[in-house]
Amino acid sequence: MxxxxxxxxxxxxxxxxxxxxxxxxxxxxxxxPAAKDGRTEAPIAFLYDLTSDAVLFAKQPDLPSPPASMATLMTTELTFRALEAGSLKETDTFRISEDAWRRGGAPSRGSAMFAKLNSQVAVSDLLRGMIVQSGGDAAITLAAGIAGSEPAFADLMNARAQELGLARSRFRNATGLPDPEQVMTARDISRLAAHLIRAYPERYALFAEPEFTWNKIAQRNRNPLLSDYPGADGLKTGYTADSGYGLVGSARRDGRRLIVVLNGLESSKARAEEARKLLDWGFSAFETKRLFxxxxxxxxxxxxxxxxxxxxxxxxxxxxxxxxxxxxxxxxxxxxxxxxxxxxxxxxxxxxxxxxxxxxxxxxxxxxxxxxxxxxxxxxxxxxxxxxxxxxxxxxxxxxxx
The missing domain is CATH 2.60.410.10 (D-Ala-D-Ala carboxypeptidase, C-terminal domain)
Known part of the structure; x- marks a missing residue:
């Protein structure tokens, strides 16, 4: 080169x-020059203008770190892709296995769709259970239903990551549950979010749904931007003890769309505040210069x-x-x-x-x-x-x- x-x-x-x-x-x-680290308290941060294809802020953007539930963006991408290809239909149903129920459902005491053991659930509902409710049971069930097993699905995730240019991301499961070998970078998460927005504009609307009810349990979308940030319409939060509090969000304003990625924060409150702060700065502090x-x-x-x-x-x-x-x-x-x-x-x-x-x-x-x-x-x-x-x-x- x-x-x-x-x-x-x-x-x-x-x-x-x-x-x-x-x-x-x-x-x-x-x-x-590059924005100062003091602009956000987040150890890892990335702000990208999708409209102008421009990076506005970067703080350790290429540091591989645990993505927590933000890893389900890749699970979502593969599901959307199968739906677009016609190899999967929204009305297809998959069984909630004991593995999905125990590791990702009610017994896990983590984020769950609360699907019943051995119940048959439609793909459209599993998607909402994963995206809106952050259900591990939904993610595991989609992975096994599409690829036969979660490890086989992880292989598909890694192959697709390479196709999309996510060079420093590695997947071992469909949920983002802790695994020392499962990592993503803020830049890769932003790139994956941008791909979802561009490639699946109609299906992307799922990320903006404010709540979803399954098994008579109503849960609100965990993305704090959806409720109080003008123009916000996605995407995903994440938390594990290893990753800290993270978020990938997107918002539109005045003809521009920004994507913000944060990880490693100490509280959900800090996550929400830092995301709003970076988005506000990105929308207000820049002007466009035409080069060509x-x-x-x-x-x-x-x-x-x-x-x-x-x-x-x-x-x-x-x-x-x-x-x-x-x-x-x-x-x-x-x-x-x-x-x-x-x-x-x-x-x-x-x-x-x-x-x-x-x-x-x-x-x-x-x-x-x-x-x-x-x-x-x-x-x-x-x-x-x-x-x-x-x-x-x-x-x-x-x-x-x-």
Whole structure:
């Protein structure tokens, strides 16, 4: 993976040659350093703007820690996915096994749906029992019903986590019950929440349901944001002695959606207060700066053996960065790609990624695609480019020996 080589001045980004096939793209735009740790008492915190695809705050975002019931977001994702694929129906029923009843139901003395032993429960009700009531019995029953057993379901969770880019998350059960090998990071939890919102917009509404009654036992949704934070519509709380009090929440306001993740707090009160505080700050303290319009050339990548020497790169959509108001720090942007590119290049081919830092915080990461076709050049052009590549390889080998 190399920094992009480009030799022309691009809109709003100054290209600085840093060596053979390497440049840094730097923009003197309004920005700010990473938010101070003192902004929240939570040991682990992450605030993400889904609308602008921007990280607003990060405190130990990549530290693996016990997720408690927030792990059921992955159980939910796999269930939603099976429903969308048609391999599962909401009317399908699964039996509440003795294992699910003892470890996740009434005898467990933890959060439960309170489903009766050996009763048959519809998938639609199990989902509400897991999402609204945080029922371990519901999660275990869904896992066993979908995969045959909870350990087999955990294998599916891990495979799906890799597909979704949750690189530092590991699952051992469907409930989030304590297991030393089950961990998630705040960044991964936020990424999973964003996926649920984007991929399943209609089913996501389950996270906003205020209460659910089963077996004549009514329970309110444990998410404190739903009752008193304007625009809140999800997602999940979690608590074990190992994890402390955690929460992943989402709220919409003025056309923006924020996702907040906290973990490791000492009380449910602190969890609710810190979540509200970070969301308030995220909604009020930032302004949007446009870096590139949709379709605008972000950079140019060198093409070997092409009819032209460079191909323009553009993002799929407009690239915005959120910056704290009245701050004059810099935004740093870098284009990274696997190279060198070899002709032919097709319009729409994914070439690399644009990464934007606000101070030391990576806030935006978006793919870049070829904005036009580049066909193969003539024999002379290919010969010259081939010779340049050989010289470049020789220089790199000499430098390596030194």
């Amino acid at each position: 190399n920094d992009l080589s480009g030799f022309s001045v691009l809109p709003r980004l100054r290209v600085v040659l840093a060596g053979l096939a390497m440049v840094a793209l730097t923009a003197p735009a309004s920005a700010a 319009d949709a379709g605008e050339t972000v950079a140019e990548a060198r093409v070997f053996g092409g009819a032209t020497r460079h191909v323009p790169l553009a993002a799929d959509a407009a690239v915005d960065v959120l910056t704290p108001k009245n701050d004059d720090a810099r935004v740093i942007a870098r284009v990274v790609y696997d190279g060198p590119l070899t002709a032919p290049v097709r319009k729409g081919d994914r070439i690399g990624v644009l990464r934007v830092w606000r101070g030391e915080m990576l806030t935006v990461e978006t793919p870049l695609r070829a904005a036009e076709d580049v066909g193969e050049g003539g024999l002379g052009r290919r010969a010259v480019d081939g010779a340049m590549e050989l010289v470049g390889d020789w220089i790199h080998q000499v430098v390596a020996r030194i």
